[in-house]
Amino acid sequence: MKYLFILGRNSELSKEEVRAFMEKEENKILFEKKEKNALFLETKNPIKKEVVDFLGGTISIGEVLEEGTWKELFTKLDKKQIYLGESNKLNYLIWNFSEDNSYNQISDYLKARFRSEKLKATEKHASGFIKTQEGEEVRNLRSPNVEEEFFIFGDKNKIYFGKIIQKCDYEKIELRDTKKPVRRPELSISPRLAKILINLSQVKQDETLLDPFCGIGVILQESLLQNISVVGIDRDKKAIDGCKQNLIWFNFDKNKYKILNSDSTKINLAEKFSGIATEPDLGTILKKTPTPNEAKKTLEDFEDLMIKVINNFKKNLKPNSKIVFTSPLIRLHTGKRISCNGERISNATGIKIAPGFPIDEFREGQIVGRQIFVLNR
Template sequence: MKYLFILGRNVELSVEEIKSSFERDKINFKIISLVDNGLLVETEKNLQKGIIEKFGGVISIGEVLISGTFDKISEELDKKNLYFGTSNKLNYVVFDFNGKNFEKILFYLKQRFKEERLKATLKKLTGNIKLQSGEIVSNVASNLINEQYFVFENNFGRIIEEYDYDSVEKRDMEKPVRRNELSISPRLAKILINLSQVREGEILLDPFCGIGVVLQEALLQKIKVIGVDSDKIVIENAKRNMKWFNFFESNYQLINRDSTKVRVREVSCIVTEPDLGELQRRTPSDQKAKEIIANFEKLMINVLRNLKQHVTGRIVFTAPLVVAVKGKISPDFEKIANESGLKMVLKPIQEFRESSIVGRNIIVME
């Protein structure tokens, strides 16, 4: 089967998330092509229904219906149902990822729906996403769209799953304790979990758990967790959030200790956002930026040295990407790996926004 993954703003990070997830789940796959934020993938077997909810960097997933010339596509589409609604009113959009015969396919759809006596209207993609590369790509902005199709090079297909941003945001906003400036988003937490390749039933360790964003996203995927934080109040707040989610207490453990000294049982992976340094309200001097970086390197080396012998799999963490006067400054990850007795699995992936003073590097070691 061929599938289209429409990716979020950080295309590089989303691609690595998909690759790690498929490798973990032993899904044989081949990346066919990447156009803008559209990734075309071929898999040996059909993807599990609802798989999009496991991802953090995927907006929607489409299934390729026909590949080939326009004549072949139109001939085969005549045999397929393209609209699965009950109303005779249809609003639809068509994504164009370097689509061959795109205009011909638009005309085919118009005539097809007319023949089926549907009041069909082709809507424009009025939403925009600014990718981390700076490129602007189109996206669906309306909730009044009944069907979404796509033309990706010589492939035509239909969107079959969309990420439910509303429900994720709702549960994040309604939980008892939130820390807007100090916590990563559920979206990024999911990405880090997928990069770790941890499986259902295994144990994830977050040595800087805060109020438990990574923990909750792991528990929602039936992954057991251990959370450590040196701040007693933060641990109490994490407990409140865990109880609000109604997670079984047997599936999580919260420890108020210093992660450079804590003792834990064997775990499958580490996934964490450490202390990235104090919040910066304005661009720091190069000296200040280097100080932030040096403190981070020292912290992570000490934590990883303490915990690595208890980890059987990957170690995934974020690290500061500081925008200083003379440009962006990052930690020396080879130094961290070497002094911790680890090795880099992926090259660092940057995650930042134009307005950010401190962004993130996404790091995977083992």
């Protein structure tokens, strides 16, 4: 099966999340290729219908309908019903990820095709550009009001044409984040990033995930929505009370979660966990750029904290499990961003950093961003 994943602003992080998710689902990737913010995958098995709801870094997913040279592609498409709707009015969009920028050929084909089928079809265009984490400018990923979205991917030797079959429901995610009883916008991570961390941990349904710095429970809620059991710990009593309120508001099965007001550097747990996903304390919220010495102190304190926490819980981790966490990425006056010493954490805990990590996650102008670490037990 062949699919196209249209990735979010941080396409490198999103790509690693998709890879981890497929591995967790035991759906082998037979071939992959990335072009700008699009990831083309050939997988051994079909993907599930609700996959995009579980992914934090994917905007939409398309399925390849036909492939070949342009001549072969058009011959195949002539024999295939492309539009399956009942209305004779159609607004559609084409995502262009072809290397030779051959958008005009598919655009002209679809216009002629829909005209021959007596459809009142109008091609819409995504307006504006956004800057990705990698500094590239790509078309705005939020599409206008359309009934169908198509895509092309490839080069002059082989073009893949397909249709978007799954789209991220931003309104639903925002609603559940803003309507819950307790929020901490300045401290809590987004549901999007929470899902990415969970998927990178590769904890499966009916397994148990540990969050040693659970706060008001964003990672816990997103795990429970995937039918993953959780244990959450935080030494902040107010945060723990808020976490309990939020999980009750979601009406989760109370047998699926345990919330503890304790210190993750010291607490002794008997349970075994399939993985850890967490956002620790990233340091004081900064309104102005710190000095190099202040930044260095913040990063060293963070390293000390993570070494203690990982050493405390590594006995509770099942074999081959993963530890996923965010760390501070601090911008100095020079514009340079500095991060914690991951090798120091790895050496002091005896747990190796996964290939390809850490990955930066920040927005332009942000003083404290994040690095995403994955450690392999």
